[in-house]
Amino acid sequence: MDRSADFLDLYQHGFIRVAVAVPAIRVADPAWNAQQTTALMTQAAEAHAAVVVFPELGLSGYTCDDLFHQQALLEACQRALAEIVEASRELAIVAVVGVPWRVEQRLFNCAAIVQRGRVLGLVPKTYLPNYGEFYEARQFNPGTAASSTEVDIAGEAVPFGSGLIFECQDVPNLRFHVEICEDVWVPIPPSSYAALAGATLLLNLSASNITVGKADYRQRLVSLHSARCLAAYLYSSAGAGESTTDLAWDGQALICENGDLLAESDRFLRDSHLVTADVDLERLAHERMRQTSFGQSAALHGPQLSRFRTVPFSLQWVSCRRPLQRRIERFPYVPADPQKRDERCREVYNIQVQALVQRLSVAGQGKLVIGVSGGLDSTHALLVCAKALDLLGRPRSDILGVTMPGFATSTRTLDQALRLMEAVGCTQLQIDIRPSCQQMLKDIGHAHTAESPVYDVTFENVQAGERTSHLFRLANLHRGIVVGTGDLSELALGWCTYGVGDHMSHYNVNASVPKTLIKHLVRWVADSGQVGQPGSDVLHAIVDTEISPELVPGKDGQDQPGQSTESFIGPYELQDFHLFQLVRYGFPPSKIAFLAYTAWLGHDKYTLTDIKKHLRVFLQRFFANQFKRSCVPNSPKVGSGGSLSPRGDWRAPSDARATTWLADLDKVPDADPMGNIKSLKA
Incomplete structure (x- = not known):
């Protein structure tokens, strides 16, 4: 047995590689956006990432406004999602993409979780901002408005709802939850309950236009939320190609783990871009076990946690023998700076x-x-x-x-x-x-x-x-x-x-x-x-x-x-x-x-x-x-x-x-x- 090879395997040591992608898009051009998404998904898979998250409504563009009520756009988004599903068939990665989707004759701002030629689940946005520059309630319904727990996608029954936790069967401690943009800005984000229910990766598909000081606030928000939840948090916001009629976009991508910033993209890039990082799932699991108040909080919020459903999946990976993609301090008691x-x-x-x-x-x-x-x-x-x-x-x-x-x-x-x-x-x-x-x-x-x-x-x-x-x-x-x-x-x-x-x-x-x-x-x-x-x-x-x-x-x-x-x-x-x-x-x-x-x-x-x-x-x-x-x-x-x-x-x-x-x-x-x-x- 080659123990040397096993020693180099990231998964043997409790790590998982994750990615956050920001494609350059065209507003209301799902076919083009699907191509950009597929290219970044493939790039993330080649980088040995297990999960990649894309921006909110990335297949249509966030700034479509009343075009979201156009049949042609919605059907084009369905075809774009089908293309991505097909492209994922031979890739060992889970892709989370933003798409508008009709359920019960209502429109929802959704995240589609795609893996190996199928849609694992569809997660609607819980909180819709309708203040300042945001008017989402004009086009969309909150996730709580739907009574359905399943939707039909290409003839398959797909779990639907904000209370989904996706659990990997062959990588210990890999359990992720998805929320969308505004969900993390509210006093009690849905991901807080998901973390108490066992999710170690929290994913956020965001649009989030840029204004002065907002990028720093986003980073603090994501970092502190990951610390509070003893989790990793992946955040992707809309970038180049979104309409600048009244807004601007910086395409900020963030990966945080228990309060530490592992990766952040450059902002205001004109091209599609991707950041990756290795998350220590074993460390997160240990912290939750060690911090007994985490378990006490889960027990206290038992009724809210009972709504979560588990969606199993398998990465089917043999190994990931790669250099660790995160800085390990040689002197953990002494800051290098x-x-x-x-x-x-x-x-x-x-x-x-x-x-x-x-x-x-x-x-x-x-x-x-x-x-x-x-x-x-x-x-x-x-x-x-x-x-x-x-x-x-x-x-x-x-x-x-x-x-x-x-x-x-x-x-x-x-x-x-x-x-x-x-x-x-x-x-x-x-x-x-x-x-x-x-x-x-x-x-x-x-x-x-x-x-x-x-x-x-x-x-x-x-x-x-x-x-x-x-x-x-x-x-x-x-x-x-x-x-x-x-x-x-x-x-x-x-x-x-x-x-x-x-x-x-x-x-x-x-x-x-x-x-x-x-x-x-x-x-x-x-x-x-x-x-x-x-x-x-x-x-x-x-x-x-x-x-x-x-x-x-x-x-x-x-x-x-x-x-x-x-x-x-x-x-x-x-x-x-x-x-x-x-x-x-x-x-x-x-x-x-x-x-x-x-x-x-x-x-x-x-x-x-x-x-x-x-x-x-x-x-x-x-x-x-x-x-x-x-x-x-x-x-x-x-x-x-x-x-x-x-x-x-x-x-x-x-x-x-x-x-x-x-x-x-x-x-x-x-x-x-x-x-x-x-x-x-x-």
Whole structure:
């Protein structure tokens, strides 16, 4: 079996490709419009889209006005639809086109759902605008006016009504609902109920003339509606060819998923155009399961949901081995855009500071005791402490910064710790922990001696324990609290010694901040000039320092850290990615590997083999170290990416096994399919 080929299949990972088309039309020329629609439908199918949506009344043109009551036009629209149905016979795609249709001697503004030579259903517009420039009630009836639930099209009984949900039998979670233009502008759109009834794709055929500011409003409307419904929303509006007697048209096409804009067309194009995007149906399904109020809302609106009927269909696709057509952020906790990144840093920093201010407001006036190593985590925690005291009107000397060099402390990090504390203006204390560590090693019968060193885990943890013991006793002495420094990434990987400083404190300001973000936070403080030039210089030096526990001496002296954390647990930039996808979205490891591979594709840094190796380490360590997370101190949650607090986002048994997740990871091929992806891109 070619697992490499399966790994490249979008559908294996819960994605579906969708398209929004805007044809250039001719008003009241259905034959011409059918040709344009068929060409775009074929183009969307060749792009491997499963669904393509066209504008409102696209076969006739939206601006026909009283021509809609002309028999010749309506019959021409029927013939145009028949042409599209025939053209769809050999295409593996569902096309949703706009057409006027007579039912019970009344005219309806409809969407025809076409697939593989048949019409799956006919959906009438529910709300007809009859204000401003719109006079639809002059020609059309609202969908609620019809009593029929079926219509005859070319001798076949076709489901009719606004309460139709089209469900794919061979693609999990692919269920779509169709509404038309004004339907999404009302207080409670029909698609809101459809989403509660299980529709994951919401399609809108729109005309929507353009006026100043309207395009931005449309985008916000569609984006927010997709977020509220935990769904994907496809929106197509009329473009070139519609009458400009009194109006203008921009042909805006939008694809949004749960509040994120996946694709948007250029506007005011003279030619037909198409946009495509890959929607993560699995993510949407997970969000609905996770957000239990979604289910509660569905239960509350049960009577409204009972009117929906399901129309089954099958795509009959074997696979879609294509590069993923959406941006996967390599750093999900850190925005790529510099301006947004600065905004994120400012927001996270303020959350941490506000949380510490509140804790200090009830903790008394004692000192804030913090271990300062000259590394990233303690640096950022110290910056948060300084800002918190500024807001409280207390002197920064109320911070007791303690640096505790040990057997492996480098001259670089010790110098950075001292310079940092000087720049911040806190009270400084330096304690050499080597004598107390030697005494502890001797007391417990450890074999380590200066002449015959033994660098095992006990040797390392004795140093960590001594540092923590000093911090807590200093807090007792000064009637203060110990401020913790350990971060989210370390908690996830269990890269913290149980019960010591990077795990235990009176209050930890960093516990929900991942390592990749802390780097940017420290750099942001430096670049924003909050600590003066000497302070900024040392902050930049700290960011550039190798991440190390500094517990075992290096072979080349003590100028630089002698250990590399990432050589033990893997690169933080990958492990933070794995953490986000696992905890935030509950994705299986095979999908996480696919997303990581896609995110790093073209950067020539990590192969699939590398990703699989580091993800295995992550899973093994994540499950094995849950017991450490079950007793962490209080700490503020800073982002939607989640925290690992047992009182918040993550509540898990300490003795669960990683077996199921590792078995899923084994689905990922050992051979790197890079060549296959490159050939597909070419």
